Amino acid sequence: MMKLIEDLWFSRRDLISDGLDRSLEYIGRIIPLKIHSIPCGTKCWTWTVPEKWSVNEAYIEDSKGKRLLDLKDHPLHILSYSLPIDRVVSKEELMAHLHSNPKRPGAIPFEFKYYEKDWGFCIEHNKLKNFKGSEFKVFIDSKFEKGSLKVGEYTIKGETDKTIVLVGHICHPAQVNDDLAGVAVLVDIAKDLSKRKNHFTYKFLILPETIGSIAYLSQNEKIIPKLKYGLFLEMLGNSNVHALQLTRQGNTRLDRIARSVMKRKLKGFNEGAFRKVVGNDEMVFNGPGVNVPMISVSRWPYPEYHTSDDNPSIISEKRLIESKNLVLEMLKVIDSDYTPKRKFKGPVFLSGCDLWVDWRENRELNRNIEQIMLRLEGDQSVFDIAEELGLEFEDVFNYVNKFYKKGLVEKNPA
Numbered sequence: 001m002m003k004l005i006e007d008l009w010f011s012r013r014d015l016i017s018d019g020l021d022r023s024l025e026y027i028g029r030i031i032p033l034k035i036h037s038i039p040c041g042t043k044c045w046t047w048t049v050p051e052k053w054s055v056n057e058a059y060i061e062d063s064k065g066k067r068l069l070d071l072k073d074h075p076l077h078i079l080s081y082s083l084p085i086d087r088v089v090s091k092e093e094l095m096a097h098l099h100s101n102p103k104r105p106g107a108i109p110f111e112f113k114y115y116e117k118d119w120g121f122c123i124e125h126n127k128l129k130n131f132k133g134s135e136f137k138v139f140i141d142s143k144f145e146k147g148s149l150k151v152g153e154y155t156i157k158g159e160t161d162k163t164i165v166l167v168g169h170i171c172h173p174a175q176v177n178d179d180l181a182g183v184a185v186l187v188d189i190a191k192d193l194s195k196r197k198n199h200f201t202y203k204f205l206i207l208p209e210t211i212g213s214i215a216y217l218s219q220n221e222k223i224i225p226k227l228k229y230g231l232f233l234e235m236l237g238n239s240n241v242h243a244l245q246l247t248r249q250g251n252t253r254l255d256r257i258a259r260s261v262m263k264r265k266l267k268g269f270n271e272g273a274f275r276k277v278v279g280n281d282e283m284v285f286n287g288p289g290v291n292v293p294m295i296s297v298s299r300w301p302y303p304e305y306h307t308s309d310d311n312p313s314i315i316s317e318k319r320l321i322e323s324k325n326l327v328l329e330m331l332k333v334i335d336s337d338y339t340p341k342r343k344f345k346g347p348v349f350l351s352g353c354d355l356w357v358d359w360r361e362n363r364e365l366n367r368n369i370e371q372i373m374l375r376l377e378g379d380q381s382v383f384d385i386a387e388e389l390g391l392e393f394e395d396v397f398n399y400v401n402k403f404y405k406k407g408l409v410e411k412n413p414a
């Protein structure tokens with residue numbers, strides 16, 4: 001995961017750009033991505049795919065020709081999607097187009113204006129004092145052109161075509177935790193799931209934020225009914241505890257499983273309602289007319305967000321692995337859960353059927369075997385039973401499976 005991040009983090013992965021396309025090609029060498037191209041200008045529901053953008057050179061000079069800012073020094077020095085300009089401007093005009101972050105004065109902010117055409121630069125707040133004099137030369141050689149928005153898709157077919165979609169965005173140039181960390185975890189999860197036999201079909205989407213999701217879904221509306229659940233992943237490398245943002249529905253099986261896994265696997269985590277923790281592509285997937293229940297898993301908030309301090313030094317492979325395992329555990333539960341339905345009458349003769357659980361082996365399970373046996377009526381899934389009784393999913397799953405193997409229950413979908 002760190003290799004992917006180190007190789008891609010400093011590139012110009014602007015919304016629709018060669019850098020974003022190259023990043024998807026790179027990931028396509030790790031997992032077999034199908035690349036969707038949606039041409040600029042395409043109407044996508046109430047949106048239109050914007051033009052492709054690139055920048056060649058950008059700088060600011062004082063009246064003596066001294067460079068006060070140069071894009072060569074850092075990709076964030078330019079407002080993403082800035083208009084070109086080649087002009088001498090007053091200090092007042094320049095200041096209206098210089099973006100800085102007083103709360104983090106030593107860092108360059110990440111700023112963008114995709115839909116509101118403007119020119120601009122981004123700079124460390126504590127460098128503004130170097131802008132002396134009344135006139136400045138500003139030069140931006142940027143280009144807008146026809147191209148295509150790109151979405152990377154990888155599908156792993158399961159027993160059913162009911163699909164769980166995992167989404168990450170990749171449109172933040174020179175940013176690591178937001179957004180490459182989520183992409184790196186997503187790619188690693190895809191590699192793991194591709195080696196397993198899965199019940200659900202899994203779809204992985206790597207795309208530019210919001211417009212990528214809108215473009216993909218509006219051009220592939222027929223897949224929407226197949227999407228059962230979704231997970232949005234990002235900001236998984238910083239040192240904060242995890243944050244679970246619930247689906248818009250708020251009480252789906254996925255919400256309950258995610259919460260239960262986090263409670264069992266983590267020392268602490270934060271939880272919030274839909275759009276109350278972070279804002280990403282879940283607004284599209286779980287939004288009007290689509291409404292696929294989508295949770296988000298992150299480690300929001302973190303102080304380096306959307307600045308040049310969001311670089312590899314603030315994340316660790318250990319935390320990425322912890323997040324990956326957490327999400328894999330959620331998927332394992334949702335993928336293997338089923339509803340057992342009793343075929344026996346009377347309490348099962350446990351020792352005679354080899355279903356007795358010795359308290360020395362598993363005290364919790366031993367105490368609950370009658371309670372489990374009373375819940376095999378076909379109206380509760382294995383996860384429901386484990387959750388109600390406060391038991392580990394895996395313990396209940398393995399125990400109920402013994403009933404199944406002895407022909408005492410049948411399996412129905414959860």
Ligand SMILES: [Zn+2]
Nearest residue numbers: 172178179306
């Ligand atoms: Zn962001």
